[in-house]
Amino acid sequence: QVQMVESGGGLVQAGDSLRLSCAASGRTFSGATMGWFRQAPGKERELVAAVTWSGVSTYYSDSVKGRFTISRDNAKITVSLQMNSLKPEDTAVYYCAAARELWVLPKNRNEYEYWGQGTQVTVSS
DSSP: OEEEEEEEEEEEETTTTTEEEEEEESOTTTTTTEEEEOOOSOOOOEEEEOOHHHHHHHSEEETTTTTTEEEEEEETEEEEEOOOOOGGGOOOOEEEEEEEEOOOOOOOGGGGGEEOEEEEEEEEO
């Protein structure tokens, strides 16, 4: 049974940092891109960062570029999101996900097959 479990969310003030982690189990995820999505109330779930299996290629949305850093540890099957200089507009539920197709970096949520349950990040002004 595949499981993806996020941790590290919480309530912080604007300008603070948080590190989200996601531990995957149940399969190797070899070749699969892993990403972090977020969904704010009343908004669509959006991809904020993704990293390929090798770690060579990454994607960041414009809203987080320069502030967030995604990384992965294939031996431990984990993916992390370091979030710096947090803003109130970063408030959302954050989900980690693994892509369905191997060796590509998809940006559409429908191209991700496995999902975590989500972790709340709240940034106060």
